[in-house]
Amino acid sequence: MADEFISQLTPIAAPTGTPPYPTAFTNPSTGALLEILDQTNTAMAPTGTNSAIAPGHLLKGFLNAGSNVTITESAGIVTIASAGIASSNVSAALASPYTLTTSYANSGLSISLPTAGVWAISGFARGSFAISGAADQYGFVSCQLYDSTNSVLIPNSNVLVTFFQLQTSSNVSTQLTTGFGPFFYTTSVAATIQLQGQYGGNGTITVPYLNTDSNGATYLAAYRIA
Numbered sequence: 001m002a003d004e005f006i007s008q009l010t011p012i013a014a015p016t017g018t019p020p021y022p023t024a025f026t027n028p029s030t031g032a033l034l035e036i037l038d039q040t041n042t043a044m045a046p047t048g049t050n051s052a053i054a055p056g057h058l059l060k061g062f063l064n065a066g067s068n069v070t071i072t073e074s075a076g077i078v079t080i081a082s083a084g085i086a087s088s089n090v091s092a093a094l095a096s097p098y099t100l101t102t103s104y105a106n107s108g109l110s111i112s113l114p115t116a117g118v119w120a121i122s123g124f125a126r127g128s129f130a131i132s133g134a135a136d137q138y139g140f141v142s143c144q145l146y147d148s149t150n151s152v153l154i155p156n157s158n159v160l161v162t163f164f165q166l167q168t169s170s171n172v173s174t175q176l177t178t179g180f181g182p183f184f185y186t187t188s189v190a191a192t193i194q195l196q197g198q199y200g201g202n203g204t205i206t207v208p209y210l211n212t213d214s215n216g217a218t219y220l221a222a223y224r225i226a
Helices: 042-047 055-061
Strands: 034-036 051-053 069-074 077-082 089-093 105-113 117-133 138-147 159-165 170-187 191-201 204-210 219-224
Touching: 089 105, 105 117, 105 219, 117 138, 117 159, 117 191, 138 170, 138 204, 191 204, 191 219
Parallel strands: none
Antiparallel strands: 034 051, 069 077, 089 219, 105 191, 117 170, 117 204, 117 219, 138 159, 138 191, 159 170
């Protein structure tokens, strides 16, 4: 093409109607093209020929897809859409009673998060123990969630499952089921989450357990949210 003043250029007519617009406007091979000054190829300037680009190509080149967003182009039409997430959930129950110790240890109940992502983790822990001693002595069962793949304690997941303080010198058995969560946990890889438990106190404590049977389970569940 010959050199032309800007005033001599013919504007591209705006498309009418609703998308998708006619291919006469959008098609990158046969539709209207935008001519732009190519400063990277100055040899073309004397001929009046610069670079030409389809509107869709130009638009897509300046768009950046954020998290869970896809950008596609077909015949000059740029589509921006939510990619969504592959939601998934996992759950498991304690298979048999676990005898607690005085320090945190894996109870035998775990769930495997199959993918990286943000997970909401919750559950129930059924703790029990017997205590004997003098007035004001006490005992407790607590639990926490531990990522054994990444060697990370899930923040704020420490939960007091059951607690009992003697009012008089006596022998007492106690049992309680406590719900916990959801805890929002982000992992960059697939991970195994362990339910850990312990007992403590200053009375004489026996048969400290995390229990599971037909009367109630110790249970973990996780749902991927992002």
